[in-house]
Amino acid sequence: MHVIKPAWLSHSGEQKDYEVYSCHVSPDGKRLATAGGDGHVRIWSTEAIYGTNSDDNVGKPRQLCHMSHHLGTIHSVRWSPNGRYLASGADDKLICVYHLDKNPPVASFGTGDAPPVENWKTYKRLVGHDNDVQDIAWSYDSSILVSVGLDSKVVVWSGHTFEKLKTLAVHTSHVKGITFDPANKFFATSDDRSIKIFRFTPPAPNATQHDMVNNFVVETTINAPFKSSPLTTYFRRCSWSPDGNHIAAANAVNGPVSSVAIIERTRWDSEINLIGHEGPTEVCMFSPRLFHTVNPAEITDDNVGSLVTVIASAGQDKTLSIWNTNTSRPVVILQDLAGKSISDLSWTPDGQTLFAASLDGAIIAVRFDTGELGWVANAEENDKALQKYGVSRKGMGIAEDVEGLQLENQSKAGESKAAESRMGALMGDLP
Secondary structure: OEEEOOOOOOOEOOOOEOOEEEEEEOOOOOEEEEEEOOOOEEEEEHHHHHOOOOHHHOOOOOEEEEEOOOOOOEEEEEEOOOOOEEEEEEOOOEEEEEEEOOOOOOOOOOOOOOOOOOOEEEEEEEEOOOOOEEEEEEOOOOOEEEEEEOOOOEEEEEOOOOOEEEEEOOOOOOEEEEEEOOOOOEEEEEEOOOEEEEEOOOOOOOOOHHHHOOOOEEEEEEOHHHOOOOOOOOOOEOEEOOOOOEEEEEEEEEOOEEEEEEEEOOOOOOOEEEEOOOOOEEEEEEOOOOEEOOOHHHOEOOEOOOEEOEEEEEEOOOOEEEEEOOOOOOOEEEOOOOOOOEEEEEEOOOOOEEEEEEOOOOEEEEEOOOOOOOEEOOHHHHHHHHHOOOOOHHHOOOOOOHHHHHHHHHHHHHHHHHHHHHHHHHHOOOO
16 A cells, blocks of 8 residues: 655745545546635646656656636535536535647736646536535536535436536435436435435436426435434545445444444345544545455365455544445545545546545545455446446446336345445444
8 A cells, every 4th residue: 555645746936735625536546636715626647646656757748737717715626427517516606517628728817927728618517505505526428517505405407408407406405415326327415414315317508497297206314324424524525336236325334333323225224334433434435446365366166256346435533444345344434634624535447546635735645455445347347346236337228118127126225225234244234
């Protein structure tokens, strides 16, 4: 494991380093987007970050672009899975959507700065919130963008036209997190004391508000793990596992202690808790890949191993913990990784590097050696795991059909029981 914390990787002003509220790695793994208290979205070269101490990187670009189109602090920044867009949400109540302009970049007039390396431009400004936008997320097929905020609203935008498709006013407190089901059937939103699960059908490219009257329906609300959760967290960023089986929810409590609640799909209960943080958690993030517990080159009939998911969690105790479903304790604990709360986490697409952003202005990369978290499984294993929910990743965006619903219903009983016993036993919560 290698912790990389370049001095130049920051949102620095003349007087101080600003808080960094969000970070996200692009789908190709080549760019890291960060958002901060300086009102800027910054795009960095991950190659430059990894090679911070290498002579080979001298003279290579570090910051590729920066955009300052918000009027305040930016709380969330997210790439679309298709790589075309980058979206940011801020306390000016707006969401900005950027795209890469193919024209050569030019220097900002009157600044004396060199031109940026890449020419990212504002494509759309989305108006739909009455208060701060706290978090945003794209569906896995990039067909919709969902924003949540301190106005308690969940707003659904078309990922094609960026028209507002629906406003869901079903929360009763600040909404601080949003995550999508990789099978493209649900998304989950989290406020201070609950998580709501919405079922949806990906809209067509030309869909309008009128077409969405019966779409985006609340499937269930989960309250139990959060009844006495502290209300002091800035975020409650939740995460859906890459096999579609579980949601990890930050800022849960188990008795008197802080925990991360693991919510099981279909039953939507949370008998499993990850315990170890000394303060409230603000963010948890599953690695996008599944991992073999045994080196595939060494698998035998007597030692086939299993596939597990890996999850990172962090928050106000400034500690990063990483768990997998094969152990009852964290496999990695990095204490005092930052000087203040860790606000966001993002994995690279290969599942081998984790980025963390902190309110002390730090942006940190943690790179894992082969086998340290397990052995990364082929991406096809993700597809196999999701097939039981009636989804084809190659055909993302197909409408919900009878066959798909039947497949999911058929899998519920067996999958639920298997998932419960596996997660429970491995996390040490069940005999």
